[in-house]
Amino acid sequence: MPIAPAGLGPLSDPRCFTEPVSIAGRSHEELRADLAMMLTIRFAEEAIAELVENGEARCPCHLGIGQEAIAVGVSANLRPADRVFGAHRSHAHYLALGGDLDAMMAEVLGKDVGCSRGFGGSMHLYGGEVGFRGSVPIVAATVPIAAGAALAAKMDGNEDVAVSYFGDGAAEEGGIHESLNLAAIMALPILFVCENNLYSSHLDIGQRQPSDRIARFAEAHCIPARVVDGNDVGAVREAATALVEHARRGGGPGFLEAVTYRWRGHVGPKEDVDVGVRRSAEDLAAWKKRDPVGRLRAAMIARGDVGDEELEALADERRAAVQSAVEAARRAPYPPAAALHRAVYADRGGDIG
Amino acid sequence: MPIAPAGLGPLSDPRCFTEPVSIAGRSHEELRADLAMMLTIRFAEEAIAELVENGEARCPCHLGIGQEAIAVGVSANLRPADRVFGAHRSHAHYLALGGDLDAMMAEVLGKDVGCSRGFGGSMHLYGGEVGFRGSVPIVAATVPIAAGAALAAKMDGNEDVAVSYFGDGAAEEGGIHESLNLAAIMALPILFVCENNLYSSHLDIGQRQPSDRIARFAEAHCIPARVVDGNDVGAVREAATALVEHARRGGGPGFLEAVTYRWRGHVGPKEDVDVGVRRSAEDLAAWKKRDPVGRLRAAMIARGDVGDEELEALADERRAAVQSAVEAARRAPYPPAAALHRAVYADRGGDIG
Amino acid sequence: MAEGRESLVYAEAIRDAFRYLLGRHPNVFAIGQGLWSPWYVGSSMRDLDKEFGAARVIDSPVSELACTGAAIGASLCGYRPIVVHPRMDFMLLAVDQIVNQAAKWSHMFGGQAHPAVTIRAIVNRGGEQGAQHSQALHAWFAHIPGLRVVMPATARDARDLLIASVMCDDPVLYIDDRWLYETRSPASAIVETDLRQERPAVLREGSDITLVGASFSTHLISEAATQLGEAGIEAEIIDLRIINPLDAEPVVRSVERTGRLLAVDGGWQTCGLAGEVLAATCSRLDPAALKASPARISLPDAPAPTSAPLEKAYYPTVDAIVAKARRMVMGGRVAHDQA
Amino acid sequence: MAEGRESLVYAEAIRDAFRYLLGRHPNVFAIGQGLWSPWYVGSSMRDLDKEFGAARVIDSPVSELACTGAAIGASLCGYRPIVVHPRMDFMLLAVDQIVNQAAKWSHMFGGQAHPAVTIRAIVNRGGEQGAQHSQALHAWFAHIPGLRVVMPATARDARDLLIASVMCDDPVLYIDDRWLYETRSPASAIVETDLRQERPAVLREGSDITLVGASFSTHLISEAATQLGEAGIEAEIIDLRIINPLDAEPVVRSVERTGRLLAVDGGWQTCGLAGEVLAATCSRLDPAALKASPARISLPDAPAPTSAPLEKAYYPTVDAIVAKARRMVMGGRVAHDQA
Numbered sequence A, B: 001m002p003i004a005p006a007g008l009g010p011l012s013d014p015r016c017f018t019e020p021v022s023i024a025g026r027s028h029e030e031l032r033a034d035l036a037m038m039l040t041i042r043f044a045e046e047a048i049a050e051l052v053e054n055g056e057a058r059c060p061c062h063l064g065i066g067q068e069a070i071a072v073g074v075s076a077n078l079r080p081a082d083r084v085f086g087a088h089r090s091h092a093h094y095l096a097l098g099g100d101l102d103a104m105m106a107e108v109l110g111k112d113v114g115c116s117r118g119f120g121g122s123m124h125l126y127g128g129e130v131g132f133r134g135s136v137p138i139v140a141a142t143v144p145i146a147a148g149a150a151l152a153a154k155m156d157g158n159e160d161v162a163v164s165y166f167g168d169g170a171a172e173e174g175g176i177h178e179s180l181n182l183a184a185i186m187a188l189p190i191l192f193v194c195e196n197n198l199y200s201s202h203l204d205i206g207q208r209q210p211s212d213r214i215a216r217f218a219e220a221h222c223i224p225a226r227v228v229d230g231n232d233v234g235a236v237r238e239a240a241t242a243l244v245e246h247a248r249r250g251g252g253p254g255f256l257e258a259v260t261y262r263w264r265g266h267v268g269p270k271e272d273v274d275v276g277v278r279r280s281a282e283d284l285a286a287w288k289k290r291d292p293v294g295r296l297r298a299a300m301i302a303r304g305d306v307g308d309e310e311l312e313a314l315a316d317e318r319r320a321a322v323q324s325a326v327e328a329a330r331r332a333p334y335p336p337a338a339a340l341h342r343a344v345y346a347d348r349g350g351d352i353g
Numbered sequence C, D: 001m002a003e004g005r006e007s008l009v010y011a012e013a014i015r016d017a018f019r020y021l022l023g024r025h026p027n028v029f030a031i032g033q034g035l036w037s038p039w040y041v042g043s044s045m046r047d048l049d050k051e052f053g054a055a056r057v058i059d060s061p062v063s064e065l066a067c068t069g070a071a072i073g074a075s076l077c078g079y080r081p082i083v084v085h086p087r088m089d090f091m092l093l094a095v096d097q098i099v100n101q102a103a104k105w106s107h108m109f110g111g112q113a114h115p116a117v118t119i120r121a122i123v124n125r126g127g128e129q130g131a132q133h134s135q136a137l138h139a140w141f142a143h144i145p146g147l148r149v150v151m152p153a154t155a156r157d158a159r160d161l162l163i164a165s166v167m168c169d170d171p172v173l174y175i176d177d178r179w180l181y182e183t184r185s186p187a188s189a190i191v192e193t194d195l196r197q198e199r200p201a202v203l204r205e206g207s208d209i210t211l212v213g214a215s216f217s218t219h220l221i222s223e224a225a226t227q228l229g230e231a232g233i234e235a236e237i238i239d240l241r242i243i244n245p246l247d248a249e250p251v252v253r254s255v256e257r258t259g260r261l262l263a264v265d266g267g268w269q270t271c272g273l274a275g276e277v278l279a280a281t282c283s284r285l286d287p288a289a290l291k292a293s294p295a296r297i298s299l300p301d302a303p304a305p306t307s308a309p310l311e312k313a314y315y316p317t318v319d320a321i322v323a324k325a326r327r328m329v330m331g332g333r334v335a336h337d338q339a
């Protein structure tokens, strides 16, 4: 039984949208890059799942396996001067922008060379050089911060944009609504990206909201919204590009709702079909057929873009990169205990003991 | 120039709805009671304005002169077991429910016999015996509290409802959106009443929101909404009754947006046309023609219900009641200094020094 | 409830209190995130939704402010709700409701209405969760008149003080710490007490130094006292139990005898609980009674780190308490906190 | 700026700082409620929108959380915003952004990004405004590592410390009190200082007792010192100026000489600023140096009332300070705070 059929309709029904994605008019290079990035993300998260299982990674890790297409599609038209913010489930957001894989793995293991210097773990990622301005696990916290980054971009006048990733659960936090209003009234160059995976922790959206369509809030705030299959990288890319270009040209905020599903549990490597209040093995199995990776691969093969062999080589290469990142992370040292006080303030130079 | 023409359309245009209100089918007694209550409220607030001007009232007083029809219309079908919450501009909410006039005046002057025992002033009114469960000046604060009171009513199973009054400015606080969702998902018996007077302090709604129609938020949360001329007591009463009855019968929350305008400034007795950023003397003059009291009086006279003389007598009687309340309040003593610790906790009996 | 058990485990004791309350009082209900989840609040509320129904054990949207406000509202209408914040950090989104509304409601209306709401905040530190998932901000709430703040250290208090909190007519912030969930008290029958009458507990008597703590810190100082005892130093242990209103008299009485005070707290130092214990004691004590400068051990002035080695360096330890206490007892009247 | 004025008035000094900052630094902007209003923030920002444009002096919707978050976000992207909360009470809706986000941002990301945001919170008490419109919760924020907290007492500090706050790379909570708006300092030129180097100020030297305050309390103790001086008691006056990180050394040095400490604060007592001053001092001081129990004067343990006579009884007064100080100096080593 699909969850909360009203609202999103077929978009939240896993029996729909299981065919290969449409790739008409998209170049081989672009598709290959999208696929490579989705594979990197998936393998990286599978590796993290293992690290958690074997006790090497101890920080809470929220995996987005099954949701890879969204970050990849959204990042397509972003540049380093744009400013992107994530939340607790942000490995994909970081990597899709070009964030350093080695540094992320080191961060997950709490190491000094981690992308947050070993002070964040999986839930606090930073990749300033690629425009990833931070992810933190207080739900919805970065949404107003991203709005402020958009305000800065507007003041700069360089046509940069901000991107704020959040989930369907985050839409229940009042701060998001305040941020939508602020963005609307100030015509801020921001793309709100709601990854609607129909769950917040163990509760499905039907247990938390009267409709499963989050874009209704954008519309209430007079913000143009697009709702797409979040497991179709081309659909995400096309919608995100339109909204980002609109924002760059001074058209104000845009809202992208990408409907998806996570294959793993809320936190950690398990599937949660046992503990999610209404999460069923059947739903999960159905959603796995709506796989963003598999559907792109199938489309590329069907069009004759690539053969199995090339795809295997690509996957092997991505797997090797992930493996090497894990190994480097293992070898890296932890931050020294003295580092505790290192970054409390910007510069403790002249400060009180 | 009307403010933010999109959204509410003619409802926020003071040139519209200036005719006598429709009273077809309403009894003389009911109309007379509505008029009497509106006069009480207006005279009471005019008296408070004077008390502020002459320095007798020192607490911040937010006057709702021009908005009387809303509370009167909403209260028509409420009963003491219902639970009503207000905010900073709540004299009308308290009085329309039948709250004691003498106790309110004493409260405004900070006296021990005040409706909040001299601990609230104009911004914190309490009338438990008539179902007025409190007003406080943190914007939007009572909205989730009212939702909780509705939850209690639902658990009681006695078909009582909660009413939450708030303004267009309050709709910018995230907490309201959280409360709308909670009410929707839990099907709480609550009537949200947005008194949209098009202003929050010195800013008109066009400076704060992309549309002047607040009911869009109710709709986004799948809550049935009615938008009415807030200066037409019959229209308010009819819409509120329908939504309240729906809630009593277990139909869940309702949302009433009543469009209005305050004749005085944000706080205190002045008109604020000089200091409101875009508040003009012309707008104010136009809105005074859309007077809720005058339009009802005119309709009653036109129908031949009453003559000038009877109306004058009614007004005199209401003025006298207000005057007597003011005088009693003047004579009443302040709470003793020892009262400071009286009500910090429910019962300090067995407590630590 | 506790029947058949040899000892009472903290997390189970909380669950016992919920069962007692929900079973006896139809006007008690619980609302908060994770109440239908087996993992959110540890085992402390396991299956209560199944036993008492999802209408009384309500899992909620991610809306801390509205859920807290709703609990307050229901408490004004005859109910005794417990609103659960699985992490105190998340509760910061609801402080307006707790501090501006609940704590002041009775006073603002001259005592005509009392929000008999219990706000349960869980401290959930460690596990490399980092800065936003590790806070212990009890000192903030102890600062607020009108709000009672309860911090049980023992399984028995976790149970009986939760019941007392819910039965109290005032808003109560009840703070439990997941680091205590496996700790045990001897089995005991539930005792309904009047929260307003509860006082700090002297858990161990000693003549050389007074160690003061609350919640998890009480365990640290108790363990430290055992080690100090082996070294011939007799520490008196005071568990505060309730930090607002704070009753410092038992500490003053104790320090009058021991002449030495060391307060330990899992929160930050500046304007924190340990400092309050020092201030409340020193201001009531003849300074001649002091044999050493009073001292405190709190968190370092930094947000919580993530990586395990840094977490280890971050949190107060029994070793640090023992070392400080020894220096205080051995070192005479010297000020030891000197920078 | 101050040209042509004989003295500097507190509210005008704040306005001078804004003009200085907005005039010299294109990356400074202000956002908050009431910034286009002539009455919201007193005269402290009058007509700045007209001088610098509504795009840099931004009036906002009633959205404390989002506006604070937006200021933080802009500060991460090269700007130095000042977000204005016309009342500290309203700011409670934004504490998640201040405490969970801004204060921890640098640490969480290992020092790679610094929210150079200034949060201006105005304490606006009295006037029968009551419990929700009178709070002075500075102690809360002093408790939070990563957040600098500034409380200027003088017009000169109101100006120069606001500039220093905005120029500082860290998040700073700058708290001004409307009861100070008409107070004056001698005219002076603006001095750009490094906030990290600023220390408490000894405003008056004395040998009998050390009185410590911040912001408005500094005025109370200064006035009390004058009265005590007339009675032959020489009080030393220390104005803390910055309460996080708190530098208690000047207080310790002073109490070593005077032997008596009285801290005065306009916030509540438990886990408050005055208590912190006592704790920080006592833990660094040889108790033999104390000639009397250290004492504090804070608000009573109650929310703010409304009616004028109760307001009068509620707030600390010069008389109460003088009386307490006299008892401490006259009474010897007795504990005076005894219940």
Ligand SMILES: Cc1ncc(C[n+]2csc(CCOP(=O)(O)OP(=O)(O)O)c2C)c(N)n1
Pocket (backbone or CB within 6 Å): A088, A089, A137, A138, A139, A166, A167, A168, A169, A170, A171, A197, A199, A200, A201, A266, C033, C062, C064, C090, C093
């Ligand atoms: C303020 C706050 N409340 C609650 C939580 C606990 N929490 C962490 S993730 C999460 C679910 C959020 O759901 P959603 O926004 O849909 O993101 P998803 O996990 O589906 O990616 C919750 C409730 C939190 N981290 N912060």
Ligand SMILES: Cc1ncc(C[n+]2csc(CCOP(=O)(O)OP(=O)(O)O)c2C)c(N)n1
Pocket (backbone or CB within 6 Å): B088, B089, B137, B138, B139, B166, B167, B168, B169, B170, B171, B197, B199, B200, B201, B266, D033, D062, D064, D090, D093
């Ligand atoms: C949380 C909070 N923020 C700001 C204020 C200041 N304030 C008091 S009333 C008000 C205007 C609210 O406007 P609206 O809700 O439309 O009510 P109205 O005054 O028009 O009746 C504001 C901003 C406040 N009291 N509380």
Ligand SMILES: [Mg+2]
Pocket (backbone or CB within 6 Å): A167, A168, A169, A195, A196, A197, A198, A199, A200, A201
């Ligand atoms: Mg989700």
Ligand SMILES: [Mg+2]
Pocket (backbone or CB within 6 Å): B167, B168, B169, B195, B196, B197, B198, B199, B200, B201
């Ligand atoms: Mg309004």
